[in-house]
Amino acid sequence: MAVKPKVSNGSTALEPTANEKDAEKLRFIEEMTMNADAVQERVLAEILSRNAETEYLKRYKLCGATDRASFKAKLPVVTYEDLQPDIQRIANGDRSPILSSHPITEFLTSSGTSAGERKLMPTIREELDRRQLLYSLLTPVMNLYVPGLDKGKGLYFLFIKSESKTPGGLPARPVLTSYYKSDHFKSRPYDPYNVYTSPNEAILCTDSFQSMYAQMLCGLLNRHDVLRVGAVFASGLLRAIRFLQLHWEQLASDISCGTLTTQITDPAIREAVMQQLRPDLDLAHFIIKECSKGDWACIITRMWPNTKYLDVIVTGAMAQYIPTLEYYSGGLPMACTMYASSECYFGLNLRPMCSPSEVSYTIMPMMGYFEFIPLDANGTTMCNGAQSQLVDLAHVEVGKEYELVITTYAGLYRYRVGDILRVTGFHNAAPQFQFIRRKNVLLSIESDKTDEAELQKAVTNASELIKPYNASVVEYTSHAYTKSIPGHYVIYWELLIRKDQIKNGKSGTIPAELLNKCCLEMEESLNTVYRQSRVADNSIGPLEIRVVRPGTFEELMDYAISRGASINQYKVPRCVNFPPILELLDSRVVSTHFSPGLPKWTPTRSK
Secondary structure, X not given: OOOOOEEEOOEEEOOXXXXXXXXXXXXXXXXXXXXXHHHHHHHHHHHHHHOOOOHHHHHOOOOOOOOHHHHHHHOOOEOHHHHHHHHHHHHOOOOOXXXXXXXXXXXXXXXXXXXXXXXXXXXXXXXXXXXXXXXXXXXHHHHOOOXXXXXXXXXXXXXXXXXXXXXXXXXXXXXHHHHHOOHHHHOOOOOOOOOEOOOHHHHOOXXXXXXXXXXXXXXXXXXXXEEEEEEEEHHHHHHHHHHHHHHHHHHHHHHHHOOOOOOOOOHHHHHHHHOOOOOOHHHHHHHHHHHOOOOOOOHHHHHOOOOOEEEEEOOHHHHHHHHHHHHHHOOOOEEOOEEEOOOOEEEEOOOOXXXXXXXXXXXXOOOOEEEEEEEOOOOOEOOXXXXXXXXXXXXXXXXXXXXXXXXXXXXXXXXXXEEEEEEEEEEOOEEEEEEEEEOOEEEOOOOOOEEHHHHHHHHHHHHHXXXXXXXXXXXXXXXXXXXXXXXXXXXXXXXXXXOOOXXXXXOOOOOHHHHHHHHHHHHHHOOHXXXXXXXXXXXXXXXEEEEEOOOHHHHHHHHHHHOOOOOOOOOOOOOXXXXXXXXXXXXXXXXXXXXXOOOOOOOOOOO
16 A cells, blocks of 8 residues: 655655556665765766767866766856757757757757747657656655555646747657657557547647547546546646636537537547547536536536545645645645756756745756756845856755756756755755746836745735625736836736625625725835835835736737747746737736735845
């Protein structure tokens, strides 16, 4: 019988399981994490040895050295902009060993922003094996916490996007599109712990409507077999729920008649779905009964009553979706299982059923070579540009924050990912990190700098004021409005006012004065530089909230997808400057509200 990991002194320990296949994977995790520093030393030596003849390493006169001291002394810490000329040469068709001795087989595109160019991350064929290795560790860990996952299926909303090609002919696509289109996914061996309701044909369709429709339909057909519901990001799962709200009548009609709507034109999808679809009047009537109520509370557990947890990322910018997911799921646990990016797959959450606020990821030392730029209490880099002062994986300190720097087998050397992480503990000798934020500043009018985590906190605090009206902020973004003098922050809110229960006799309509107070509450939550600018310097005007009509942020996502964004990787931009997006948002505004007063600020310096 499997048992849960023991926890002591801030370090977790995985115990054996009766499943020998799982036990082998858990032993591998233990071996890697117990010898984290030695594994890191070996990984760096492997990367430098195999790529010794590359133009990049020769440029910095590494001369075949594979030791840490030479590596740290000679190679600079870089950003994407530093590497862009080399990356562009590869994209244009230069096949010489510029960054990697192994051929670059494709580029993985970062999620990027709505207005900016998507970054191209070079990768090599064997990286698929490395990613697959990390995927293979997920189920053994989850089985320690949730028994019986082999007795049912997973309803996962997974998508690809149509890929592009660089001028030199290499594919350029999101990392998950690369994985789903690979044989590692398409020809994966049968595993009772990883049976999906969605047919491959639906996942691999680039038409997002047909893909979503087929996946939702198959999920409903298998409703009693579903044990977990998920998507890559929380926003993707909420998009699926919104799809059900919009299309339940057609879905019920198809199930009632045992026929598939003519809107599904992809032959492969039609064939795959029709293998499952049979007339089922009872199921159709159930869907009509539940969805026609207009009450969407607990809809996930009503539709899929045996669901044990949601498998979805709710850390970082996704944290603001937690209340909405709790509303739709009736408070199901949310498992954040993996920490990964286009540049590299990093690690696992070895306590996947913990509260979202407690999620920490254990960096697996065989995935790449990891260094960390220490940050001070104000989030400022402490190295002062000295590349030799970066901290190795095994030497980070609990409670401190760092910026992640990676060196990969595919040819990134001392690359700043831009993620800010806080060390929360260790699993054996491998540190565990909480994702704090992206490094990039979101909003700035003058000397103020507001980042994503701070904006999230301000929105969370302000949204508490509207809870008595059974309302919540389901989506938001921001803009630094500088057309007026002084400039001010504009925050776009999309609200959900639930009608299933009216609290304290409230009507459910939020008074304008209360939304004005929400503006002030947000200002109270922002940093002292912002508040000084508002109170003492008069260099920032009152914060403004613009409430947009329901469905606006879905339109924003559709717009981004139409411009090439990936439905899997799309994340609502927390700050927007692109004129067409601002025009879209402003055309959907139903009310505007301004802070009615000044936030608190004193010149007293806090320690």
